[in-house]
Amino acid sequence: MEHLIEGYRRFREAEWPTRRKQFEALAARGQRPRVMVIGCSDSRVDPAMVFDAGPGEIFALRNVANLVPPYQPDGSLHGTSAAVEFAVRGLEVEAIIVLGHAMCGGIHALMNGLPGPMGEFLGPWISIAANARNRVLRCDPADAQLACEHEAVRVSLDNLMSFPFVAERVLDGRLQLLGGHFDIRSGVLAMLGKDGGFSAA
Numbered sequence: 001m002e003h004l005i006e007g008y009r010r011f012r013e014a015e016w017p018t019r020r021k022q023f024e025a026l027a028a029r030g031q032r033p034r035v036m037v038i039g040c041s042d043s044r045v046d047p048a049m050v051f052d053a054g055p056g057e058i059f060a061l062r063n064v065a066n067l068v069p070p071y072q073p074d075g076s077l078h079g080t081s082a083a084v085e086f087a088v089r090g091l092e093v094e095a096i097i098v099l100g101h102a103m104c105g106g107i108h109a110l111m112n113g114l115p116g117p118m119g120e121f122l123g124p125w126i127s128i129a130a131n132a133r134n135r136v137l138r139c140d141p142a143d144a145q146l147a148c149e150h151e152a153v154r155v156s157l158d159n160l161m162s163f164p165f166v167a168e169r170v171l172d173g174r175l176q177l178l179g180g181h182f183d184i185r186s187g188v189l190a191m192l193g194k195d196g197g198f199s200a201a
């Protein structure tokens with residue numbers, strides 16, 4: 001932990017003086033990011049790093065395997081749905097990017113089972129993408145992990161459309177839904193195209 005506190009001290013000394021005005025402006029007028037990114041909690045796929053974005057640019061949500069559950073207004077503790085609601089109804093973002101990534105542990109667990117004693121919360125969570133797994137197993141692709149990472153992004157995009165306030169804005173053009181996949185081995189970002197496939201951005 002000490003190295004993180006040291007990192008903070010370096011940030012205060014070197015970075016903060018150059019960023020101060022920017023943060024003061026963001027604090028004074030509030031945040032107005034135009035894009036929400038739903039990424040994985042994986043420590044290697046920071047959306048701000050991938051998109052070289054600064055403070056105030058991205059409203060980021062990160063969870064295991066960058067999943068969006070279906071619309072389920074049942075009073076349960078839906079953290080991801082709450083963030084989607086805030087981004088869309090509150091911040092009125094113009095785009096939501098679901099950002100998958102290579103070597104995703106959550107997708108690996110979905111395909112191969114959860115390791116060890118985990119599963120109390122992870123099991124139900126990753127089952128959001130059960131249809132992605134089923135579709136991949138039916139096709140038997142050469143790289144099932146990659147195929148499932150792609151398919152899970154499509155499932156999350158479909159689930160986003162089950163939120164009435166998302167669908168309404170997509171249909172009238174106020175909101176765009178995009179899919180992406182970042183390969184942590186090559187640093188290449190692929191975006192989901194209109195043809196339904198992922199290709200390098």
Ligand SMILES: [Zn+2]
Nearest residue numbers: 040042104105
């Ligand atoms: Zn992941």
